[in-house]
Amino acid sequence: MIRSLDAMKRTIWISVAVAVLMASGAGRGSGKGFAAVPAARPFTIEQALSAPFPTELVAAPAKGRFAWVFNSQGRRNIWVAESSSDGAYKSRQLSSYKDDDGQDLGELNWARDGESIAYTRGGYLENGHAYPNPRSSPEGVEQDVWVVALGGGEPRKLGEGHSPAFSPKGDEVAYIFHDQVWLARSDGSGKPEQLIHAGGESGSLRWRPDGAKLAFVSARGDHSFIGVYDLSAKSLLYLDPSVDLDGEPAWSPEGRQIAYLRIAASHDELPFTPRRAGQPWSIRVADAATGKSHEVWRAAEGRGSVFHEMVAGNQLLWGAGDHIVFP
Numbered sequence: 001m002i003r004s005l006d007a008m009k010r011t012i013w014i015s016v017a018v019a020v021l022m023a024s025g026a027g028r029g030s031g032k033g034f035a036a037v038p039a040a041r042p043f044t045i046e047q048a049l050s051a052p053f054p055t056e057l058v059a060a061p062a063k064g065r066f067a068w069v070f071n072s073q074g075r076r077n078i079w080v081a082e083s084s085s086d087g088a089y090k091s092r093q094l095s096s097y098k099d100d101d102g103q104d105l106g107e108l109n110w111a112r113d114g115e116s117i118a119y120t121r122g123g124y125l126e127n128g129h130a131y132p133n134p135r136s137s138p139e140g141v142e143q144d145v146w147v148v149a150l151g152g153g154e155p156r157k158l159g160e161g162h163s164p165a166f167s168p169k170g171d172e173v174a175y176i177f178h179d180q181v182w183l184a185r186s187d188g189s190g191k192p193e194q195l196i197h198a199g200g201e202s203g204s205l206r207w208r209p210d211g212a213k214l215a216f217v218s219a220r221g222d223h224s225f226i227g228v229y230d231l232s233a234k235s236l237l238y239l240d241p242s243v244d245l246d247g248e249p250a251w252s253p254e255g256r257q258i259a260y261l262r263i264a265a266s267h268d269e270l271p272f273t274p275r276r277a278g279q280p281w282s283i284r285v286a287d288a289a290t291g292k293s294h295e296v297w298r299a300a301e302g303r304g305s306v307f308h309e310m311v312a313g314n315q316l317l318w319g320a321g322d323h324i325v326f327p
Contacts, residue, residue: 054079056106058313060114065150067094067108067117074100078108078117080150094148095155097121102134103141107163111170116149116186118164118173125162145175147186156188165205174205174214181205181216181229196229196236204247208255213288215249215258226260228288239286240293250316250324251288259285259296259316259324263307280305283316283326296324 052072059066066081066089075098081091094117097105107120123131123143131141145164148155158164161177166186173186177194179201184192195214196202204217212232218225226239226246239246245263252258264279280301286293299305309315310327317325 050074056108058108058110060110061112062114065110065114067110069105069108074102076103076105078105078119078148080117082150094150102132109164109166109173111166111186112168113170115151116147116166116170118145118147118158118166118175118186120144120162120164121146123162145173145184147173147188156186158184158186158188159192163203163205165207168207168209168211172211174207176202176205181214195231196227198227198236200224202227204249206249206251208251208288209253210255213255215251215288217247217249222265226258226286228258228291237288237291239288239291240284246284248315250314250318252318252322253320256288257285258288259283259318261307261315262295275306276303277301278306281307283324297326 050073052070054068054070057066057068064083068079070077070079070093077097078094079091080094081089084090095105103122104125105119105121106125109118111117121144122141131143133141142160143162145158145161146155147158147164158173159175159177159182161175161182164173164175166173171186172183174181174183174195176182177192180194180198181196181202182192183195184190196216198218200218200220202216202218204215206215208214212230214229214231216227216229218227218238222245223243224245224247225241226249228237228239229235230237239258239260242262244265246260247263248261250259260283261281262284263281266278280299282295282298284293285296299307308327315327319325
């Protein structure tokens with residue numbers, strides 16, 4: 001298989017294969033220790049590299065459906081599971097990519113009605129490096145946003161970019177291209193338009209529950225802002241901007257407020273090193289119309305003062321009764 005999120009798993013499988021081969025050789029050479037692996041049961045590197053596995057399991061907002069990415073021998077496809085009349089779940093392959101071409105697939109995002117999935121295919125999904133072209137295709141490769149319907153039909157390409165987010169009505173998809181926010185019709189009609197022309201790198205797209213506004217994070221290196229774009233007024237508002245790192249916006253159920261994380265800017269952090277204490281992080285809530293915010297929670301000093309995220313699409317969840325769930 002060729003490059004992607006699979007790299008770490010591939011390394012583990014290779015290590016297992018080498019260990020088995022070494023054990024086999026040791027058993028045959030000395031007659032002691034490990035038992036020899038029978039010749040009738042060979043274990044090859046190809047078998048290790050072809051091990052299938054699923055990733056990116058995500059539940060639909062409606063109809064009790066699930067979707068995930070399944071990698072089989074380097075061929076990455078979207079699968080879905082739905083409950084049948086007898087109550088059992090049955091799975092099926094939704095996309096039909098047939099080649100091990102090294103193009104990643106992921107960032108699945110359901111439409112609210114559970115009838116369509118937006119996703120990204122191509123390029124790296126982990127970072128902004130150049131798109132891989134392992135087959136040296138002269139026309140090159142792209143990283144594109146697609147939409148596929150569960151009811152059938154071929155996937156529809158919306159435009160070049162990544163990180164798709166269905167609007168609440170399902171008729172539009174916001175996504176990121178060249179660090180800017182773009183918008184396209186989910187049925188593939190018309191041309192995509194760039195919503196915002198701003199500095200920094202945009203990400204973490206979050207629609208207001210009624211679809212009238214779109215919140216996002218604008219990363220500016222050592223600090224970041226929460227932006228709110230009004231689609232009808234075509235206006236942009238930054239929530240209580242500071243020199244710290246603001247992120248993970250979460251709309252209140254009625255759409256009037258936004259909760260977000262504020263993490264103190266720091267130049268002392270080193271990669272791959274434990275950091276358990278620092279200037280405490282906090283949760284703030286802002287008025288989405290005025291941008292004014294106030295602090296609702298702050299971590300204690302010492303252990304736990306440095307934010308550590310959970311493996312999830314959202315780090316803040318705004319529930320009923322104005323309760324905010326966070327790691």
